[in-house]
Structure formats: C-alpha cells, structure tokens
Amino acid sequence: MSDSSNIIPNLVSFCAFDGIPPQKEGEDPIVFWYYPKETPINDQLNMVGLYLTFLGYTRDFRSSKDCEYFITDKTVCCFAHLGAQLWIAATFSVTDKMTPQIYVQQLNIFKSIFGIIFPPPSRDPETNLLEKNSDFADTFMDLLHIFAQRPTLKRLKPSLELWNACEEALAISKYSMPNIRSASFIYKDRLVHTSMHPNDALAFYVAFRSNVQRLFCFKPEFEQDTFQWLTGLVKMQSQTHFFMPPVTIYEGLVLPAIVRYNELVVFIALLMPKEMTKESLKPLEDSLKELLPNICKLCKKTIDTEQRDNVIAYRNDGTVEITSPMTPTSGIIADDKATDHLVELIGKNESDFSRFVAHIENDRWLFMEKDGPSTTIIDEKQPTLPDAVSNAITYIRLNNLS
Numbered sequence: 189m190s191d192s193s194n195i196i197p198n199l200v201s202f203c204a205f206d207g208i209p210p211q212k213e214g215e216d217p218i219v220f221w222y223y224p225k226e227t228p229i230n231d232q233l234n235m236v237g238l239y240l241t242f243l244g245y246t247r248d249f250r251s252s253k254d255c256e257y258f259i260t261d262k263t264v265c266c267f268a269h270l271g272a273q274l275w276i277a278a279t280f281s282v283t284d285k286m287t288p289q290i291y292v293q294q295l296n297i298f299k300s301i302f303g304i305i306f307p308p309p310s311r312d313p314e315t316n317l318l319e320k321n322s323d324f325a326d327t328f329m330d331l332l333h334i335f336a337q338r339p340t341l342k343r344l345k346p347s348l349e350l351w352n353a354c355e356e357a358l359a360i361s362k363y364s365m366p367n368i369r370s371a372s373f374i375y376k377d378r379l380v381h382t383s384m385h386p387n388d389a390l391a392f393y394v395a396f397r398s399n400v401q402r403l404f405c406f407k408p409e410f411e412q413d414t415f416q417w418l419t420g421l422v423k424m425q426s427q428t429h430f431f432m433p434p435v436t437i438y439e440g441l442v443l444p445a446i447v448r449y450n451e452l453v454v455f456i457a458l459l460m461p462k463e464m465t466k467e468s469l470k471p472l473e474d475s476l477k478e479l480l481p482n483i484c485k486l487c488k489k490t491i492d493t494e495q496r497d498n499v500i501a502y503r504n505d506g507t508v509e510i511t512s513p514m515t516p517t518s519g520i521i522a523d524d525k526a527t528d529h530l531v532e533l534i535g536k537n538e539s540d541f542s543r544f545v546a547h548i549e550n551d552r553w554l555f556m557e558k559d560g561p562s563t564t565i566i567d568e569k570q571p572t573l574p575d576a577v578s579n580a581i582t583y584i585r586l587n588n589l590s
Contacts, residue, residue: 196335200263200279201227204328205236206318207273209244218318220274221328239277243267257288264288266295270302272309274318278335287528289535293339293506298331300391304435305402326401333398338524341390343510344378345494346588350486354381357479364471367459369439375487376451379508384457385438386507392444392455403444406431410448415477418446418453420469430466432458445472449480452487499583500567504531512587519567520554530565534558545577555580 206218217236246255257266265279266288278295305327311318344350354373362368372382372389377397382389395403396418406422406429422429432443442457443464454476461468494513501512502521516522520530534544534556546554548567553576555566564584570576 196332198281199223199332199335200281201235202276202278202328202332203232203236203239204270204274204276205239207240207243207269207275208316209240220318223329223332236277239265239267239275243275256292259285259288264291266291268295268299270299270309272311272318274309280335284525287525287532289532290339290528294335294337297337297339297391297394298334300387301331301334301395301400302327304388304391304395304437305400305433307436330401331398333400334394337394337397339390339394340504340507340509341374341386341393342378342514343508344375344380344487345490345510345512345514347486347490350483350490351381353479353483353486357476357483358383360479361456361472361475364475365458365468367461368472369442369457369459371454371456373483374453374455375484376491378514380452380483380487384455386505388437388439388457389455390507391437392446396446396453396455402433403435403446412450413481414449415473415480416448417469417473418448420445420447421466421473428466432464434460445469447473447476447480449476450484452480452484454480498569499579501583501587502527502565503562504564505562520548521565521567527565530554530556531563534563534565543577545573547573553580557584 202223204220206220210217216233217240219232219236222232242258243255254269255267257264262281263279264282264285265277268276270276276295276298278291278298280291309318358368358371361371370382370384372384372392373380374393379389379393384392399407404418406418406424408416408418408422408424410416417423419432420430422431432445434441435444436442437457439457441460443460445456445458447454447456456472458464491514499512500516500519500521503510511521520526534542535558537558539558540560542558544556546556548554551569551571553568553570553573555568555576557564557580566580566583568576568579568583570579
C-alpha cells in the first residue's frame with residue numbers, strides 16, 4: 189500500500205483508541221492504532237489523553253450528544269464512535285475552517301465502511317477490555333484512502349425511461365435469483381437508481397472509489413463493452429475467482445455481488461443463502477449481460493439530451509447530491525467549496541424549515557431552502573425579488589426537489 193500522505197496530504201493524524209479513560213492514577217490510555225506509524229508513543233498517548241479529556245469535558249455541557257469535532261488555528265479534528273466505546277479521531281490541516289461538516293461526513297463514511305466490513309466491537313465481560321481485532325492495522329491503513337473521496341454521492345438527473353429500465357432489470361434479476369435484497373446503479377460516478385438504504389449505497393460507492401481491499405482484492409482490467417464481475421465471479425489472467433466476502437448493511441448480513449459494464453457499476457446485495465457456488469451466479473450473469481447495455485445507453489442519453497436554462501439548481505440531503513445542469517460551468521454551484529460553505533451556513537439555522545434569498549448582482553438571485561436535513565440552492569436570473577422567489581418555488585415543485 190502506498191503512503192497515504194501522498195494521497196491525502198491534509199490528513200495530519202488518525203487513531204483508534206479506547207474511549208474509557210484510565211481508571212487508576214499513572215495508567216496510560218489505550219491506543220489501538222495510530223497514523224502516522226512513526227509517531228513517538230509518548231506523543232500518541234498525549235494526543236489520545238487530550239481527546240479523552242476533551243470528549244469528557246464536552247459531555248458535561250451536552251450529555252445527549254457527543255462532540256463531533258473541534259477546530260484549532262490550523263486543523264479540524266473529528267470524532268466518531270464505532271461501538272463499545274471504541275473511538276476514532278481524524279485530524280486534518282485546513283486553510284478554510286468554514287466547512288468542518290465535510291470532514292465529519294468523511295469520518296462517518298469511514299465508520300459506515302468499517303461497520304460493513306467488521307462485526308460490531310465488543311468487550312470481554314470479565315475484564316471490560318475491548319477485544320482487539322488482529323486486522324486493525326492492515327484495514328485502517330487501507331481505509332485511510334476513504335478520506336480522499338468526497339463524502340456524498342451525486343445523482344444523475346431523474347428520467348422515467350431510465351427508472352423503468354432499472355426497475356425492469358431488478359425484477360428480471362430477482363426472478364433469476366430470488367435472494368436479491370437490493371441494488372444500486374451508478375454511472376460515471378452518479379447515482380442512477382437505488383433500492384438500497386442511501387447510506388449503504390454511498391458506503392459501497394466510496395469503498396469502490398477507494399479500492400478497499402476487503403471488498404476489492406481483485407482488480408480486473410477494464411474492458412470496453414464487456415460484462416465484468418468485481419466481486420462474485422472475478423476473472424483475472426484467464427482464471428475465475430469466486431470472491432464474495434460477507435458484509436453487514438442496513439438490511440443485515442449480505443453477500444455483495446458487484447458488476448461493471450463500461451462506465452456503469454451495479455452493487456447488488458444478496459441475502460445469505462445456505463450455499464453459494466459459482467453456478468448459483470450464472471442466471472444473474474445471463475440476465476445482467478442482456479440488460480446492462482441498454483441501461484448504459486439510456487444513462488448516456490440522459491446526459492447528452494440535458495436541457496440548459498437560466499436556472500442552476502443544487503440539492504443535498506446529506507447523502508446524495510443532485511445538480512441541474514449535472515455539470516454546472518458557471519455560478520456559485522459550479523464551485524464545490526462555495527457550495528459547501530452555503531450548505532454549512534444554512535444548516536446552522538435551528539429551524540426545521542427556512543428560506544433565504546440573496547441578491548448577487550443585477551438580475552441574479554440566490555434562493556436557499558432548508559427542509560429538515562436537506563438543502564436546496566437555486567442560482568437564477570429574474571428581474572425582481574418576488575419573481576425570483578416564485579420561480580424558485582415552482583422549479584422545486586416541478587423538479588421534485590422538495
């Protein structure tokens with residue numbers, strides 16, 4: 189594995205530690221794993237001691253919710269609880285401290301993927317000590333690559349024709365393999381259709397983009413116009429490997445069947461059967477080989493026929509993002525960092541529902557709406573404020589952005 193500092197240059201440190209402070213004077217906190225690996229042990233202990241002190245201090249003020257992050261002059265440090273008081277902390281060097289939630293989301297994605305791969309942490313009932321997993325070191329180093337990915341999933345513009353094609357593919361696939369529980373279709377890094385829990389779809393996607401070894405230990409060379417297994421019946425150098433590591437998602441323990449056709453990747457969750465063999469997957473392969481090329485064509489058609497108008501829209505529900513046009517070339521929404529600033533700013537409003545309008549220049553207006561955990565931003569051209577508000581509300585309703 190390459191040095192993660194070359195891939196995530198702003199990751200200062202990462203550690204896994206026991207969230208229960210030392211019970212006796214002179215005892216050190218328990219550090220399970222620390223990155224960078226060459227950090228002196230005393231520095232590791234001092235930093236984890238600081239984390240424990242800070243977490244305990246903040247609980248005195250708000251016991252209902254643990255601290256998610258704190259900010260210093262040059263860093264953002266985020267915390268996540270994996271279960272049984274096993275905690276992780278990631279510290280990032282930042283020049284812009286306006287969007288700490290992006291780093292919190294990244295750590296939560298790390299937590300989700302860890303939860304998919306490993307069973308929940310547990311403690312020895314006699315000693316109350318965490319049972320250390322022997323795979324921590326290798327897996328944590330591998331998972332650090334998650335921090336190089338954006339912690340949301342962009343969605344392809346909705347299309348009824350495409351929705352029908354994906355639903356048909358799911359129905360036919362379930363007929364050939366009844367233990368299919370759910371699936372997600374992703375084309376060119378954009379969510380096309382999903383019957384999975386959104387957090388699971390996002391976790392699978394980020395794990396795929398990060399090449400997490402536990403799920404993608406085989407990496408077949410990309411072949412144009414060819415159906416390929418990424419997990420399942422993976423073909424490598426004229427050999428077929430049967431590889432489906434059990435994972436735990438929102439729906440329970442499943443086997444991940446992951447396939448690719450050109451730029452289309454499909455994540456399929458299979459309920460655990462009594463027995464799974466190479467032959468068990470052949471009916472599914474035969475069905476998908478026939479159906480995926482058409483879905484791929486429809487995805488390309490959806491992108492190629494997109495209409496552009498005077499409205500640039502953005503929607504974020506915390507897991508999935510959608511923009512219209514799908515790749516804005518101008519305006520605030522074309523800049524991910526500026527958009528993140530606005531989402532963070534709107535999210536700080538304590539109301540469940542609120543709207544804001546900003547006059548940017550001449551006839552340009554920025555309409556912003558918070559609806560529970562979701563944020564909608566519309567950059568539009570209108571002559572007056574009432575016109576801007578009316579047009580934005582109509583646009584949200586007609587495009588199912590509410």
